[in-house]
Amino acid sequence: MRDLRWEDVSGWFDCEEMGALPDLRVPGTSAEDWQALLGLVVANGRRHEYLEGAAVRPLPRAAHVLGRPLGAECPQLRVWPVPGMLAVSRFLGAEEVDFDVDLREIQGQERLDLFCGFLRSVGRHLRRPVLMDPEGASLGEWRRWTGLPFGTAADAPGALVPVRCEPERGYAVYVEPDVWMRHPL
Template sequence: MADLLWDDVKSFFDPDLMGSLPDVLVPDTSVEDWQTVLDLVGGSGWLCQYSEGETVFPVPRAEAVLSRPADAECAELRVWPTADVLAIFRFYSVEEIDFDVDLRELQGQERLDVLCGFLTVIGRRLGKPVVMYCEGGSPGHPVLGFDVESDQVDLLAKPPVK
């Protein structure tokens, strides 16, 4: 059974209401948590690409990428849990794992299930919540996320009405 039903949450996936690139994050993380995610991606079979600015490199150890100078080129890890769904991890801070998804790619129950599965795999591996906010939204107001206790993705806010 699906964690969430499309008809119940589709307004959270409307780019006009939520912004096209909602923020997804895992709070209260460490270098070890980042490394756990990098190991998960490497062992998952998901297609991925690490880059610094425009240059593509092999995926480094978390400690190396997170200790880069503040003025270094932006580092990002692009991960495709399926061919048509992309998550872009950005290494802004040790304290939270931050990534974006594109709502235009997440339309319908099948794609929602991909997102819920992706959040669940990350949350289970870390033993931490994985929450989604509207683009540029307040970290105090998540809309949905993986809950460690319930071991599923739950709705965390009332869906907006257009």
């Protein structure tokens, strides 16, 4: 049984509507969860790279990466769940695991199934939900999409949560978890 049917969710993967790089996140994590994620990547044999700046380095312990000095460059973990699909995670803090994926790499039922399999394996291994949020966008894009002025923080009609709007930066983001999959914990 498929998690999602492409014909039902293809709009969620439309780069024009959602932005090409949505945010995937696992909230409520710890350094131990980050370490479990690193272990999962290695155990599954997935192609991966750990980068500090532009330099590829051996995969360190999560506690080492998360304990780096304040102001140090943020390293990233690049994981290819399957060939041609890249998930980039940045070690921004222990409390949340995050990924960026490129929706152009997740088009059609076969790619969607592979993507869902990756999310399911992460969620099961960490025993937490994996949430997907649209990427932030410029105010011009939000105005075009909604027809609203977005001069101040505002609610989009019919929205479940407010649009976070920063007019001085010309930026807004709507954060609503919109992809859920059931898996046993």
